[in-house]
Amino acid sequence: MGYTKPFLFCFLFVLLFVFTNFISYTQTLDENRAGSWLVISGNNKIHERWSIPTVGILRHHDILEQYEFAFFRTGVSYQLNPSSTFTTGVAYLSSKNYTGSEEFKNATQFWVYEEYTLKMNAFSHRWRLETRWKKNTESLHINNRVRYRLLYIKPLSKNTYIKSFNEIFLNLERPLFNQNRAYIGLGHILTPSIKLDIGYLKNHFKTSDHDVIRMGVTFKTDFTKKDIAQLTATHSKQ
Structure with missing residues (x-):
């Protein structure tokens, strides 16, 4: 019974969003429809202070349709103290032309990144520097950018919480502005080691x-x- 209310809320939230987006789409008949991100992320502790973060993302231009890109990131993290962590690692992204137009090319990206995270009660700050090698069928481009994310998590009950963040991306070259992501959603703690969350993200x-x-x-x-x-x-002996 403890799972009923949170998941009912999630279902109604998604249903309302899909319905309003469908109405908006039928009225405007443009390409600005809602997409979806499926995200799995984890932290694998290997020492008192060391861990291996892993993130995988599957992104669709429409909700679970028109595959856009797949992304994987990993690295190594060192916990400086109970509230701050330094991480460095690599990432790989493979994108596909979902429009069918020759104007947009399939591409791959390889990243090297460094980040620092600082937790302060319900808030968490994250600063990241990324160097990205972006390659399509015709050329290779190197891009450096910085990102800052402010994350807020507010418990609603023992196992349910509100999760919200805003993250801005800035290029270290012209143009300065790259993008901004704002998110609000609902999370549920299934077990001490597994959490689920679902919500709405606006990508500018x-x-x-x-x-x-x-x-x-x-x-x-x-x-x-x-x-x-x-x-x-x-298992290693078998």
Whole structure:
């Protein structure tokens, strides 16, 4: 019974958004329809202060239709103190031309990034520097940008919470503005190591914007625990 209200709220939230977006689309008949992001992210603790973050994203231009890109990011994190963490790593993105137009090319990207995260009660600050090698069928372009995200999480009950963030992206070259992402949604703690969240994300670009339904799964694993370490050692001997 504890799961009923949060998931009913999620369902009604998504239903209302899809309905209003459908009405807007039938009235305007343009390409500015809602997309979807499926996000799975986790933190894998391997030492008292060291961990391996992993993030995977599958993005569609329309809700679960017209595949746009797949993204994977990983690295290594070092916990400086209970409230701050430094991370460095790599990422790979593969995008597809969903429009069918020759104006847009399929492309791949390889990133190297460094980030610092600072948690302060319900708020979390994240600063990131990215160097991206973007390649399509014709050329290779290198882009450097910085990102700042302010995240806010407010518990509603023991297992349910509101999650909201705003993240701005700035190029270290002209044009300065790259994009901005604003998100608000509802999260639910399934177990101490697994969380689900769903909500609405507005993605602003210089000359356009995109509405997104964002669905996420967050997990934690701790390989420093004795039971997991023993299980890993047993499998390595087989």
